Amino acid sequence: DLAYLSCGFGIVVLDLTKREIRDTWYIGPDGGFIDVQDLAYNDTAFFAATEKGIYYARIDSPNLADFNQWHKDNRLPNPNLFYNQVEWFDGKMIVNYEAGTYDGDTLYSFNGSSWDYFLPENHSRHFQLNATHDKLLISERYDVLVADKNEDNNFNIWKPSEMSLKPLAADMD
Numbered sequence: 001d002l003a004y005l006s007c008g009f010g011i012v013v014l015d016l017t018k019r020e021i022r023d024t025w026y027i028g029p030d031g032g033f034i035d036v037q038d039l040a041y042n043d044t045a046f047f048a049a050t051e052k053g054i055y056y057a058r059i060d061s062p063n064l065a066d067f068n069q070w071h072k073d074n075r076l077p078n079p080n081l082f083y084n085q086v087e088w089f090d091g092k093m094i095v096n097y098e099a100g101t102y103d104g105d106t107l108y109s110f111n112g113s114s115w116d117y118f119l120p121e122n123h124s125r126h127f128q129l130n131a132t133h134d135k136l137l138i139s140e141r142y143d144v145l146v147a148d149k150n151e152d153n154n155f156n157i158w159k160p161s162e163m164s165l166k167p168l169a170a171d172m173d
Contacts, residue, residue, distance in 0.1 A: 004046075009033040011048065023065050027055050031067035037084040040093065047093050047110075049083035054095055076108060076115050087129035089136040089147075094118055096126045107138075119147070 002022065003014040010033060011025040027048060028034030035051040041059060048055045054073040061069040073079060078097060085096035093110040105126045109118035119138075128139040138145040 004039050006036040006039050006048070008035045011036055011039060025065050025067075025070075027057070027067055027070040028052075029067075037082075038086045040086040040088050042088050042093065047086050047095070049086040049095055051082050053079045053081065054083055054086070073110075073115075078106075085126060085129045087131050087136065089129075089131040090134075092118075094129055094131075094136065096129060098126070099123075101125075 001017045003016055005012040010027050013023040015022040036048045038049040040047050045056045045058055055070045056073055057064055057070045082098050083095050084098040087094050095108050097106045099105055103123050105123055107118040108115050124140040126138055130137040136147040
């Protein structure tokens, strides 16, 4: 019954049942504004992709409006950079570092204790991450990549631009 809005100053929590703002979280250093680009959570923590790194807080914290509950994740290879996407997929938190160049983005995954590269050969510009139906959709400039796990615990990647798509035959009668 709650919606979490990523805002240019922090996070706004909406109560959809009561149709009101329930809370506002200023998660930046010393409770200051920070541009939150995206927000995701798992069963233990919230993860916020921001202009200055990834911030996280335990989901069971008694007062998430208290900036002291939020911590910058300095375990990332580049903890102070601009991150624009975060998504929970396959038991991992996936984040995107946005380089601001044509082909410079980098995806990372967090397994609960450490960060590692996710699809390390892929440096395309990533506009959106969306996990749905056991698949991760990665919107890029010319493709929407579809990642899913195969039997070997590796990822299958499909790039529509490399496939020939045929329209369904329609009965014209």
